[in-house]
Structures are given as C-alpha cells and as structure tokens.
Amino acid sequence: MKHWLFKTAICLTASSVVPLLAQTPAAQPPSAKPETYAQTVTADDLRKHLTILAADDMEGRETGTRGQKKAAEYIAGQFSALGLKAVVPGADGKTSYMQPFTLYKKTWGDFYVKSGGKQFTYLKDFLTNGLIALPQETNYETVFVNYGIVDDKFNDYVNLDVKGKAVVMLDGEPKNADGTSAVTNSAEPSRWGKPDSWRYRAQVAKDKGAAQVFIISAANADEFKRLLTERAALQQRFNRLSLKAGQENVGTVGTFMISTEMAAALLGKKAAQLTKAIEQIKSKGMSTVGKLAGTVAVKAERKDENVQTENVMGFVEGTDKKDEVVIVSSHYDHIGISPDGQINNGANDDGSGTVSVLELAQAFAKAKAEGNGPRRSMLFLTVVGEEKGLLGSEYYTDFSPVLPLANTVCDLNIDMVGRVDNLHENKSPKDNYIYVIGSDKLSSDLHRISENANSQYTQMELDYKYNDPKDPERIYYRSDHYNFAKHKIPIIFYFNGLHADYHRPTDDIEKMDFNLAEKTARLVFYTAWEVANREERLKVDSNKQ
Template identity: 50%
Template structure:
C-alpha cells in the first residue's frame, strides 16, 4: 500500500529520542578465539565478546528504524530536509552512547560535509560539419558536463579506453583536453579469451562504467564518448533507461578546476562513425583487428575536425554530509576497521514517501547498534586494539557518492584502513530463501584477502551459524552487486571488504519498503555476525594480509 506524506510535527521529538540500551549479563556461551588470536595483554582478548554481541538486539534496531524509516524523515533524499534529520538522529545516537565524532574541521565533529551538485539538462547537441546529433536520441551524458556553452572539440580515438598493465590504449597517445571516442567492453584474443584477464572472465573495464571515465580523466581528457552497441537499434536498447532521466534532476559531483572529471557520454555507432570519419561496421572491424593482433592497435581513423559540442546544465550546489562515529583503539589504534552503511534513500516521488526501511535503514540501524556495542566494551575496559570507524554515508543511491567522497578525502589514512564491513539491506529475504530467513549473501570477502574470508567463516561457525550464501560473489554475476554498494569504493583502493546483503525483493526501491516488513530477529543475527567479524579484525595481533586479486 502506498504511503503518502503526513505532517512533520513529531520530527523534532524523534530526533531528540536517543536512549541507550541496557547491557545484559554475560552469556554463558564461551568466547572462542579465532586463528591468529589477539595478544594476551589486550583487554579485549580477555573479554567474552558474546557479552557485547548480545547488546545488539532486535528491539533496539526496531526502535531506531521506526525513526529512520518514518514518514517524518521524508524518504531521506540526499541533500533534503529528511536526510538532514536522519544525520542528526544518527549523530545524536553516537553521542548518547559515548562514541565520539572524529572530524576535526567544521562545526560538528560527527559530520564530514561536502557539496554535491543538483542539476538538470538544458539544450544538448553535437554537430559534425552539417550533421547534428541530439542529446536523448543519439547520445546521453552521465553526470556532469564541461560543455555548458557550445565549444569546438578535438576528437581522438582511443580503442577501448583501457589503461591497464596488461593492455593500454593510451600508449603514446595525447588526449589532454580532447573528446576521446572509445568502444564499450574490452578486447578478446583470437581464441575468445579476454586480453586483460587471459581467461573467459571479463574485467572491471567491462563491469564498471566509471573505470573508463576515470582513466580518461587521469590522462587529462575533457570527455570520453563510449560507443554503445554495434547498431543504432542496439544503442537504443542499451540506453533506454537513460531517456527518462533527461527530464529529472540528477545529483552528482560537479566538475571543477581543481578536480576536473571527464564527461562520460554514451554515443550511438552512427554518431561515433561520423566523429571518426568512418562507417559503423568499421568500428566492429577494429575490435576484430585487436583480437587478431592480441594487443592494442593504432587508430585507423582520421577524426573529424569540425566538431562542436553543447550539453548545457542548470546547476545548484547541494550540501550533504557523511555521519561518522569513532571508537579509538589501544595499542594498535593507528590501524582502522570501517563498518559502513548508507542512510539516504529515494525521498518523495509524486507525493509518496519512499521510506527505505530495508534499503538501507536496516544497515544503518545495525551500525548504530554495533557502535553502541563497541563503546560499551571500551567503557568496561575491553576496548578494541585497532580503532573502529562507524561510517554512515549519504548519496549511495546517487552512485556511491558519499563513500567515494570519503575514500578520496579520508579522515583516517587509507593505508591504515585494514578492512571495510559494509551492511546494505539485511532485514528482508528474497524468493530463494522463502521460509528460511536466517541467511545473508556475503560478497567480496575473499576477493582481496583470504584471511578476511576465513575470519568471517570462523565467526559464523563459532557464534551465529546462519547460512552464508556466496552466489552473488561469482565474478560473472550479471547483477554485479559487488560494484553496487559502498564497499566497492574501499575495494578499488585495495582495502579488503565484506558486503552483507539480503538480496532484492518486490519492495526494492518501491514506496512499500516499510518497517512492518522487516524481520528484526534475522537482522539481529546478521548484525552480530558483523560484530564478531569486526571483533576479530580489531583484536588479532597481525593485520590481515592483502593476498588476493579476484574480480
């Protein structure tokens, strides 16, 4: 049932309600240690972690979620009033349970504030001589654009737009300030295996659309034009979902003189052929020539010289904030474990509130409980050896922007960050788990560190005994969940991650994602698994090794 916007009179009362939960007596269950156990001198190692895991309760998480996912918080849209109210509620909770804020700049030590950009499209076209191509029909721009006014563009072809140790299209190619045309996907050898991986498994150059834009930005390009499909009909099919976005405002990082970003533009084969003075079928032939050569091939095209671009954008600054809580460690305090969730959601659409109880109110309620559990351990003299950052981020729904901002502007050095445990949707079950809700999809735990995976498995075997489902950890998973939540911004910086996720359901990104449908008992078990995993990571003597490079 759709829920409409109600009055906001009780919002202030909700925000001030941050009571702490009572610590229960220690469980009779033994506090088993994991491999490479903590040093005997550690206060934490002498403690029974179950005593603190048991402070994480379904009742407390429901109390938090009934605030976070209430109509009063208006769907927690990034930069809007409801998101600000949620940030205040989370930071008040951290303060109430004795978790300090670590941010040294600004007026609030719990807030990492930054500006995004809210914008909508104006006039957009590309001309090649007398030919005119129209935004929304022949091409789509993702994110910001540097072509606010009509500009003459210098076009260059850069193969697949890949810059990788195994294969680079940028060798001896100057793209500074230019519009770079590249093919989608990545090349295969004559035997059908991918050049990058040397196997039948594609790499992130195919799986993550941002990778090519980041490479072009690093090389100094002004824009990267990705050719989608081999025919215009295929282009329309692949980009159909972007058509509806043209009329809606979007949120993203704006380009700036100090941090320029190459505009990411998807173009049709016909438009690309015009830019390169060739025919669409010749673009397909280029891919075949790379496969035959088994390496990057120089451009066979003479790019058009009479190209003009305009993609006007109406812009306004949109201030927002990540909310951070911090429990300082003891003898290994310079090393850091990050436990994260995102607290934003979809806001209000056509007068209807999208409350986002599961996505990701459920992860945020868990982080709030985890912060309290570790704070209580520290109060009792059993604080962690390594520090723990409780990171609730904004703008995940806009493209993982809050976590991207943190990893590009870290409060604590990334080289000191041992691991990220990310919680995004833990309160529901999907059709695969009807009648057996005590499970979680675990994604990424083995991709950078075999030790993290072993720690997670051992924590579950020793304490929680829920079903750990790894089907979405498959590198060929078509859903690409590994790339779709905030942990990925840590993983791409070579920081081991584990992503806890219950899978999608009929209320995913719908106004029916409400508190009444949350299984708090199941969420409690997942949150406790995260606690035990974090406890081991924070207290073991040796930092876990980065010994894998799986995709």
C-alpha cells in the same frame, strides 16, 4: 546539530544509548566474552531506530534534501549520546560527527532543437539517449538515411556523405512481406531490430562523421508522449550528481529520439508527407536516402548546481593498536519522493544497514565503557550519495579520508539486510542466511575469520552466490565497500538480496524481518570483534575479481 533532534536521540531507549566512560587503554585483548556485547544488538532496538529513520518525515532521505539532513542529525545525535568521539576536523579547530562536502548536480540549461520555424524542447518534444554538451547554438544540414543500417545485406550510407551533418533515420529494420526481418530473413530480428539498436545506429553515424543523430521513434503519438513523461520522471528521480564541477566528459554528438512530426520539420516536409514516405519505405522497400533534407539548430547547455551534503561517523578509540582502524559502514541515503508524491522510505535500502551500524556502535561503546574496548580503533561510518553512484564513500576514500587508508584494516559494509529474497522464501528456515560478498577477494584471513565467527556463534547459511565474478547483477560493485576494495582494503559486503520492493515506495518497515537483521548484525559484530582484537593485522594476500 538541532537541539530537539538531539533530545530525541537521548530519549530513545536506555538499551539503545549507552554513555561511554573514560577508560585507561589496555595493552591486551579484552577479557570479556564477545557474546556479552553481541547480545546488546537486538531486534527491538533495530526496530526502534528504523521506525525513526524510515518514517515519512524523513522524506525518503534523498541526498542533499531536508530529509537526508534530518537523518544525518539523528545519526550524529546517537553517536554523541553513545559517547563516540567526533573525529572530522572542522575549520574552527573543533571536531564533528559530520563530514560535509559538495556535490554537483548536472542539470540542463537551454536544451532545444530548432527547425522549420519551430522550437522543440527536451522532454517535451524529444528524448536523448546518452549525453551531449553543446553550449552554443549550432546549425547543421539534415539528411535522411532510411534505417541507418550498415550490414552485409544493407548499406544506407552508400554514395552518401554525412560528414558534419545531422542524420535522420527510422528506428527498427526493414521487413519482408510476411513480417520477418529482411536482414536475417527469419522471425529472429537482427541487431537493428532490437530495443537497444539505437546504440549501433548512433555509432555507425558517428563513424561516418555525422554531427548529430535523430532517430524517429516507432512508437505512435500517445506512446511517445508516455515515453516523454516516464523519462521526465526518471530524470527527476535520478538526478546526475558528481564530485567534480564542470562539464562531464561527454561529446558534442547527441542521439535524439523524436516523433514523426518533429522529423518532418527537420526534413522540411509536412508530417503527412513524411508519414507517406515512411510507409512507402516500410511496405515497398523504396529508398529515400539523401532525398529528404533540411536544416536544424541545436543547443544543449549543461550546468552545475551545488548540493551540500554530509557523511556521518563516530569513533571508538582502540588500545594498544589504536592507530589501526576497522570500519563498519552503511549508506543512510535513499531515493526520496517519487514524482507522484509517494515517499520512498527505504526501510531495507539502506535503513536496515544504518540501524545495524548504530547497534554495533552501541555494542563496542559498551565494551569500552566496561574496560573491554577493542585493541584497534573502530570507525562507524554512514555515508550519503550511495544511490547517486557511491559518492559519499568515494568522497571519503578518494578525496578526504578522515583516518589514513594505509591504517585501515578492513571495511565491513551492511546494505539491505533483514528481508528474505525469492531464492530463500521457500527454504526452511527461510530467515537464517546472508549473502557474503568479497570476503575472500583481498584477504584469506578475513574470509577465514568470517567463516569461523559464523561457525562458532551465529550458524547462518553463508551464501556466496553474489561473490561469483561472473554474477550478472555485479552486486560486488554496487555498494560502498567497493570504494575501499579498489584501494586494496579488505572488505565484506553483507546483503540479503533483492526483492519486489527495491527502489519502490513499498520498501517499508512492516516488511522487515528484524530477527534476521539481528542475526546478521551479530555476525558482523563477531567478525569485527575478532579483526579488531587479534594480534596480527589482516594480511592482504589475494587479488580476486
């Protein structure tokens, strides 16, 4: 832990840092009213914490980066100053607030296509849809298959053996003279004429035994260059990370999006010749299936780059039921710096949840210091790698749970709170709602406690829109609570909805509604208080999707 950051944590404010005094465990519920401690969760303190965590010097908190580690130090410093216990065992026999682990970044080594005396490079000359792992340069014959369609009306593979070959095909579908689809004979395109048609073409080619699939993009030269630039930016922004080293479970058959110029090289033609042939196919319906052919060599090498990162957690020990634990969680990582240099501060996603966890840790620490500590233990868990695929929470649940999952009563997960979404913008009041997701999926007890806590204390609109198993956004599966739910641990996911600044540099603190964030955090507190102090452990009596 860096000394200067620890000082920052201690000096933040008297109201946001409360020393934890040693107490003798009690064997009965706290005598104090929960409002006493819920009131310590304030909009002002949430703002103060978020001003630090969502500042430019945190550099967007991308997993494995300097900014993420700086944020981890800040959170650990807060837990230490509050007097929370460090419970992560270390190799030196000491405990820590940090749970370090290694992620593996999947990167490309040599990835090229050679043909016609030219070498073409990934993201400079071509794209891939999906992954391919081909560590050794491999040679193939190429064959042209028009649009690569197999349908009731068209079959571009008739009398053509493509087994073990690289097929080259056009994107889109044949058209009638009036511009309508020749497949449907209407203005409505067939599945071969839609943006995701590459999936069908690739699958048909693979089913026919093709070894590689090259699709000639319908985009003109300038548009294709733009696509290459955009894909390169996306790859830099969303690097694939994994908890496991080694090759991914991907095949050796790739689906490549290429330009007409590159296709000409693959088919042993000049670009002008291929362009003319393509125009004849499109305007006159002439087939050149199997008549254009050449050779190609492909190498697609995948490598692992180690990325060191860490979850951060603090522990408040319970009294007579201390072996059982209630988890309050958030993710503190975000998506870092965009290729154009703009910082994605992630104030709402999920700085808002993380500062809520800090405030709730303070409230329970204060309760314990005053002899009103929870009967069950509390773990305040801030995880990393959520933006890379819920990796930090997966590491905790599936690889190294610091506290036994069998003793984990529930997880209350806070992600993206304190922003009003479009669905509530015109309501009055607009800032008195929260999406409650998953409360009833595993435990009727937890759902009832959540409803009662809100009815008695916060009186917010509990919106269950995203709790619907038919939710097209599949929000239930998109935050860290899910890694607990899959282990049959009851969860609630608190969420204020999506907005125009989601995953953009404009997700800044100025757009936060801290009164809404305060209400939400207090609802989480009241729910956690009841779960931690009730006589009976939550029943797991449901298994809803």
